Amino acid sequence: MDSIVSLFAVNAAVIFTVLILLWLISIAIKDVSFIDSFWGFSFVIIAGVTYCMTEGGSDERRLLILVLTAIWGTRLAAYLFWRWRKEGPDGRYLAMLGKAEPYPHRFSLRMVFLLQGALLLIVSLPIQLGSIPSEPASIGVVGWIGAGLAIIGILFETIGDWQLARFKAQGAGGVMDKGLWRYTRHPNYFGDTCVWWGLFLIAAETTLGLASFIGPAVMTYLLVKWSGAALLERRLKRSKPEYEDYVRRTSSFFPLPPKRD
Template sequence: MNDLPWGDIALNVVAVTAAIIVFIGLIMAAAIKIQNQSIIDIFWGPGFVVAAVVSYLVSSGSGGDDTRRLVVLALTSVWGLRLGLYIGNRNRGHGQDKRYTALMRHQQGSLIGFLIRKIYGLQGGLMIVISIPVQLAMYESEPLGVIGAIGIAIWLIGFLFEAVGDWQLARFKADPANAGKVMDRGLWAWTRHPNYFGDAAVWTGLFVLALGSAWGLLTIVSPIIMTKLLVSFSGKALLERGMRRSKGEAYDAYVAKTSGFFPLPPKRQPSGAGTAS
């Protein structure tokens, strides 16, 4: 395996951890003041931008390929800032998300201790771990080459699925004629979660960009954790339970013809079968 400046990388992890702690602490303080814990969702993406910026600055002069460093910084920042702006605009004026309201009903003991254990400590820890490919890539001296180009292509596919899927859904919801209907158009006809698939692809692309050395293979933990979160925990599984309760048979029909995660052509329905719209 290619040698890397492990002392510098360790310092980078410490710096990122400190920056994320401060970042998360400020968000928690603001959330307590306005009594809305769901604002953390807005800052999920930007938290990775903090990790990327700190890594870029700390890695300066450490021998990492400058093109790789700039590309990783740019791609992480574009993804994180777009996601934060989208969620911020979507949540504006809606108050605290019901998921957080339900969680807060179980609060016992110190409010700050409860919030660190259940929300902010968990999310901050995930930011540090999932951003590992971004951190390591800053120290790899190899030029991007073909593998780097593949990583950028995967990131671009993911970003387009996420951004276009969010845009299509926002337009659909903004039309009063669609009230109570299931979104099954555009990218949503190919996967029930184009935004979540896109998120997973973005982090797979960033993992590939960390393959400037064989050590980069270890950072595969990042897209694995992100995909697991999106599929089994805070994303797909949680959302689909709510959709089944609110949409009923219309959502069941949508599920029957549409891939659950990876984009695939819509399944043909039997003649005479109804469609969710």
């Protein structure tokens, strides 16, 4: 138990220290939008800290969790940072902070940076608990199934983001309904979900890791019901009249063949 508490404490100290520094940067540049790119990379930090603090367990499992998290988080962070530099401040944050006058910086500290830190520590439970020394030491069938699911998720999310970026670059307007976007309205969020349930399956072969299901459950809720798909769809329905037709024929989350008009 002491090792678990120590691991959580160190990860919390590192993450909240970095987030407060980023909050100070956001005040200086008058933009908090870049925090989205830190979301992915923060899990890489947690995975790195956890790997260094959990020596003595299954090197195979620890290394697999570290590598998969690093690939997913670094790719996502780079893409979101590129998008932020290309598109500028996110209108969602501008609207939210506009309602927080006359103390927008206090609001952003609580509701953007510190809240994100708390969510990071919860979502990352498969990374932390799955790396703590436990039996069985080696990866079994369930763990390798989880690894495969995580890889599928990384590919699905990467391809979806690339297809959307190429569509926007063409400047044709309208609704993206080609490629993976023909089968699900949110291939990037679906891929994200696969990654986290995959990491959970790797962790779940251990007693402690089995208790980490709350991590992917929270991530799924965030992506589907809170800050992900639900928020995005409300905005798109207001800004794109043709989006309603896209909703009628396209699966909301799980990839399925499109419905006929």
